[in-house]
Amino acid sequence: MMKPHRKQRLMLIGLMLAGIGLAATFALKAFNENLMYFFSTTDVAEGKAPADTLIRLGGMVVKGSVERPAADLLVRFKLSDFSKEVTVEYSGILPDLFREGQGIVAKGRLDDRGVFVAEEVLAKHDENYMPPEVADSLKKAAEAK
């Protein structure tokens, strides 16, 4: 038997949860930009990202774009979100998962050449887990197409 005072408390709790949920939704909507961990390459290429400030840029390392112009640690590569590309320069040690075709997040700033000079490069892991043999056969299947 649901007694009236209990029903009232249940409704109060429901109202409280709805209110908090609504408040959280508005707060998160308002801070949406700040909650983004990185800008996409399209944002940067179209000038939506602030120039001359420290920002993060995320994207896929374009296949065949990684080059080392000198004998030092300087690496130059292109990042893409499959629509616009941005050139990135970084000198330092790259994480294990850095490779062509892999998603990465670079922290740095745009210089006047339109090149993104990174101070830090982080690899973004994808959500796929498989044994090497499976990865190989998937790759072969893709190449056969």
Place this chain on the structure above:
Amino acid sequence: MSFIPAPISRFFHRTASPPHFYALADKLMPWLTALFLLLLIPGLYGGLVMAPADYQQGDSYRIIYIHVPAAWMSLFIYVMMAVMGGIALVWRMKLAEVMLISSAPIGAGFTFVALVTGSLWGKPMWGTWWVWDARLTSELILLFLYLGVTSLYGAIEDKRSAARAVSILALVGVVNIPIIHYSVEWWNTLHQGPTVSKMDKPSIHISMLIPLLLMAVAFKVYYAIAVLQAAKLELIRREPSAQWVKNLLEHKA
């Protein structure tokens, strides 16, 4: 009007009485322990020995057998706490209060494990121990919520009003749970998206998935064991001079 049939409601009232609950928890304990070991051992062996290495991460990915179940538990236990909080507020049920407060340190432990293992994996794989992206930050807030529940309960002398306060805190904090879960979809994060809960098909090979699911269930059973033990203690601590506690002590002595 009543949605719950009388026999079920009677069953709940009886089970929720402290002496009954205490005896039931005692009875369940060996079964739960056996079940836990039966899941844990094949889960660990399957994950750490039998499952193949990952095509990109090699053996480093094996940390998911601890990290992912612990992270799932951190969310699951919080939802349990919120449900207990709701029951405690509406029905003033003492056992719900006790289960809520006993869950908090266990949930904090799982959250801590998820954060630490994630950090250990992040250093070689991402190249950093920690980033302030939406997933990592919201999970850290969850740890503070758990610690907040425990501290708030400890700070209020009268345990009935303390329970009411933590019930409200548990319910308010539950808003963080969907934020943690969907953070990787709503915002750009360094943390990868969901693997197992993808609706079409999980992006993890079946040989790696089975030990992961075994570990996930093992962790759930561990939570049951830990929360029952903690709740037994909390019940005695709450009413040390109750008749059933006296009977219990005489019986044991």
